[in-house]
Amino acid sequence: MRKIVLPGDLVSTNPKLAGSGTYIENGRVYSKILGLLDQTETQVRIIPLKGRYIPSVGDTVIGIVREVTANGWIVDIHCPYTAFLPVQEYPNMKPDKKPNEILEIGDAIIAKVLNIDPKMKVTLTMKDKLCRPIRFGRIVAINPARVPRVIGKKGSMIKLLKGELDVQIIVGQNGLIWLNGDRRKITIAEEAIYKIEQEAHTEGLTDRITEFIKRRKENVTKA
Amino acid sequence: MLQKPKLIIDGKRLDGREFDELRPIKIEAGVLKRADGSCYLEMGRNKVVAAVYGPRELHPRHLQDPSKAVIRYRYNMAPFSVEERKRPGPDRRSIEISKVSKEAVEAIVIKELFPRSTIDIFVEVLQADAGSRTACLNAASVALVDAGVPMRGIISSVAVAKVDGVLVLDPIKEEDYYGEADIPFAFLIRNGKIESITLLQMDGRITKEELKEAIKLAKKGAMEIYKLQREAIMKKYEIEKEDIENAQ
Amino acid sequence: MHSDILVDIKKDYVLSKLRDNERIDGRAFDEFRKIEIYPNIIQKAEGSALVKIGDTQVVVGIKMQPGEPFPDTPDKGIIITNAELVPLASPTFEPGPPDENAIELARVVDRGIRHSEAVDLSELCIEEGKKVWILFIDIHALDDDGNLMDASALAAIVALMNTVVPAERFELGNDFKLPIKDIPISVTSLVVEDKFLVDPSRDELSVGDNTITITTDKNDNIVAIQKSGSYLLSEELFEEIVETSIKKAKEIRKLVTS
Numbered sequence: 146m147r148k149i150v151l152p153g154d155l156v157s158t159n160p161k162l163a164g165s166g167t168y169i170e171n172g173r174v175y176s177k178i179l180g181l182l183d184q185t186e187t188q189v190r191i192i193p194l195k196g197r198y199i200p201s202v203g204d205t206v207i208g209i210v211r212e213v214t215a216n217g218w219i220v221d222i223h224c225p226y227t228a229f230l231p232v233q234e235y236p237n238m239k240p241d242k243k244p245n246e247i248l249e250i251g252d253a254i255i256a257k258v259l260n261i262d263p264k265m266k267v268t269l270t271m272k273d274k275l276c277r278p279i280r281f282g283r284i285v286a287i288n289p290a291r292v293p294r295v296i297g298k299k300g301s302m303i304k305l306l307k308g309e310l311d312v313q314i315i316v317g318q319n320g321l322i323w324l325n326g327d328r329r330k331i332t333i334a335e336e337a338i339y340k341i342e343q344e345a346h347t348e349g350l351t352d353r354i355t356e357f358i359k360r361r362k363e364n365v366t367k368a
Numbered sequence: 369m370l371q372k373p374k375l376i377i378d379g380k381r382l383d384g385r386e387f388d389e390l391r392p393i394k395i396e397a398g399v400l401k402r403a404d405g406s407c408y409l410e411m412g413r414n415k416v417v418a419a420v421y422g423p424r425e426l427h428p429r430h431l432q433d434p435s436k437a438v439i440r441y442r443y444n445m446a447p448f449s450v451e452e453r454k455r456p457g458p459d460r461r462s463i464e465i466s467k468v469s470k471e472a473v474e475a476i477v478i479k480e481l482f483p484r485s486t487i488d489i490f491v492e493v494l495q496a497d498a499g500s501r502t503a504c505l506n507a508a509s510v511a512l513v514d515a516g517v518p519m520r521g522i523i524s525s526v527a528v529a530k531v532d533g534v535l536v537l538d539p540i541k542e543e544d545y546y547g548e549a550d551i552p553f554a555f556l557i558r559n560g561k562i563e564s565i566t567l568l569q570m571d572g573r574i575t576k577e578e579l580k581e582a583i584k585l586a587k588k589g590a591m592e593i594y595k596l597q598r599e600a601i602m603k604k605y606e607i608e609k610e611d612i613e614n615a616q
Numbered sequence: 617m618h619s620d621i622l623v624d625i626k627k628d629y630v631l632s633k634l635r636d637n638e639r640i641d642g643r644a645f646d647e648f649r650k651i652e653i654y655p656n657i658i659q660k661a662e663g664s665a666l667v668k669i670g671d672t673q674v675v676v677g678i679k680m681q682p683g684e685p686f687p688d689t690p691d692k693g694i695i696i697t698n699a700e701l702v703p704l705a706s707p708t709f710e711p712g713p714p715d716e717n718a719i720e721l722a723r724v725v726d727r728g729i730r731h732s733e734a735v736d737l738s739e740l741c742i743e744e745g746k747k748v749w750i751l752f753i754d755i756h757a758l759d760d761d762g763n764l765m766d767a768s769a770l771a772a773i774v775a776l777m778n779t780v781v782p783a784e785r786f787e788l789g790n791d792f793k794l795p796i797k798d799i800p801i802s803v804t805s806l807v808v809e810d811k812f813l814v815d816p817s818r819d820e821l822s823v824g825d826n827t828i829t830i831t832t833d834k835n836d837n838i839v840a841i842q843k844s845g846s847y848l849l850s851e852e853l854f855e856e857i858v859e860t861s862i863k864k865a866k867e868i869r870k871l872v873t874s
Contacts, residue, residue, distance in 0.1 A: 197424070286625060417704065
């Protein structure tokens with residue numbers, strides 16, 4: 146079991162090993178967040194247990210349109226920075242169409258982070274096959290720090306969910322997840338995701354989730 | 369003019385404590401749903417709740433700092449928290465406490481990671497009994513950790529008072545009111561060691577030597593509080609692990 | 617002004633479940649979330665209570681002090697109710713003086729207590745025309761997960777029920793327990809299309825802040841009504857809501873008296 150560390154805990158005396166979640170002072174490496182200590186020979190890093198989503202270029206995110214302007218849409222991606230989707234980044238945008246005819250305030254979208262400028266202004270794009278406006282299905286929100294666990298090593302956890310339940314799942318790095326498929330299966334997927342979120346830093350999780358899904362599927366077919 | 373009562377009787381304080389003894393403390397992390405991080409804390413008869421929101425967007429724009437997060441700290445007393453009902457809203461004392469507390473936190477949060485945003489810390493005093501500002505800072509520190517805010521370490525805070533010529537740790541209301549000096553402290557604690565002072569005020573009069581003694585006393589108290597703050601956070605996050613192990 | 621995306625994404629889900637006559641947390645349409653009542657948690661106050669309805673949390677504290685009566689009621693005490701929707705309780709609350717929502721909440725809670733005559737104001741007279749007891753009901757929100765109104769009203773009456781008048785502190789005789797004559801209970805429902813959901817959670821309120829609060833006394837009289845939100849309410853639906861509110865208030869009153 147990985148150890149939980151708090152801000153200020155000393156995690157290494159070798160600054161060369163300092164990885165994410167740490168800071169260096171006077172040649173010593175400290176944790177800067179609440180998280181799980183992950184030590185290897187080449188790196189000491191802290192896996193965060195909590196924290197707001199901070200965007201990175203290339204991230205898939207799910208957001209809600211808050212404002213429509215002449216040049217595009219201002220999108221809330223649940224982070225300290227508002228994101229902007231320029232009209233040019235909407236696929237197959239016809240020149241005679243106005244932005245508010247494509248996406249309205251309140252619409253949810255799956256998009257990708259295209260660029261982040263030094264002032265932390267985030268630009269989105271929807272020119273990617275994963276991206277789309279969300280018109281059906283369900284959006285579920287989890288602690289963004291747990292997203293890697295929901296995806297799993299090399300996508301193993303997500304493959305498990307998709308395989309066992311035959312649902313579409315797109316995971317936003319910002320903690321929002323889109324589910325689509327049969328309603329009861331989506332409900333099981335949602336419960337499984339919350340379970341993964343709760344038990345993220347424990348061992349044997351994949352097996353427990355497989356078990357959980359199998360049991361819930363039985364209940365559904367019995368009903 | 370009220371007769372000043374004796375505060376030290378037969379070498380013991382009014383509530384029976386030793387000079388270097390803290391009041392009973394209770395800390396619970398993660399008590400609110402809407403906040404990003406939160407903490408409920410009791411220190412003697414002080415009952416406070418702290419909530420942290422952020423980093424989050426800061427409006428209006430002109431308040432944003434292009435290079436780092438802005439920290440905001442609001443210390444507020446509920447009207448029923450003191451003997452004579454307090455009018456709701458900030459008064460001069462609350463504003464001063466909010467300022468020095470904010471500055472204590474600012475020195476510790478790694479703000480450069482979140483330019484143009486704000487980290488909001490709200491602390492409500494539900495019941496007050498001397499040292500409410502120290503109780504609030506302790507709660508705020510736990511709430512910041514619970515919110516996942518990056519910091520250089522943990523803040524632990526406690527006051528020292530001089531009563532009847534004696535220095536005592538963590539004064540109660542009577543000691544604060546009738547004492548000769550009240551000195552609230554807050555320290556940055558890293559890896560189990562006190563590194564530096566992040567909040568310091570004094571109300572009253574003391575000698576240089578007494579001040580040195582007071583610092584020693586405060587550090588002792590702060591270390592004990594730090595242990596309890598750690599326990600409270602571990603308790604919340606370890607609990608998940610335990611539940612699963614028990615369920616197997 | 618911060619809006620909360622976590623609430624917004626629930627809107628469609630709430631509506632789609634409603635079409636199947638279900639609520640997202642599986643509750644019946646007339647079911648309250650779990651209610652927890654903790655009386656007397658602020659010992660220094662004259663009376664107090666913490667109430668949790670689901671994840672919504674409110675603390676109410678009662679403070680009393682002598683003061684001058686109003687000129688037109690020289691022999692009656694005075695009740696002043698105030699609500700602080702402090703920013704701690706929600707990402708959407710801003711610091712500052714009470715806004716229209718806080719004021720509305722305080723006034724509706726106040727009307728329920730006043731018109732049920734839960735507190736007999738003539739028992740709060742100290743010296744007619746000169747001195748009466750002023751009773752402050754201070755509502756302090758801690759966590760807004762929907763329906764702060766009912767949590768506040770419940771905390772207020774429970775706080776009053778454990779209030780001790782601090783006569784000794786002001787040298788006005790012995791302390792005495794504040795006599796409480798009734799137990800007003802408020803029931804708030806969210807109105808959506810032709811349906812209503814009792815005790816709406818914050819996620820359910822994402823479909824619109826259209827609510828109606830009905831407060832009743834122990835004899836099932838109605839002592840406060842507040843329609844809140846810009847929507848059109850049919851008479852039929854309103855009558856149903858009144859019936860249900862009376863029924864639910866009875867159940868909650870039992871919780872309080874046990």
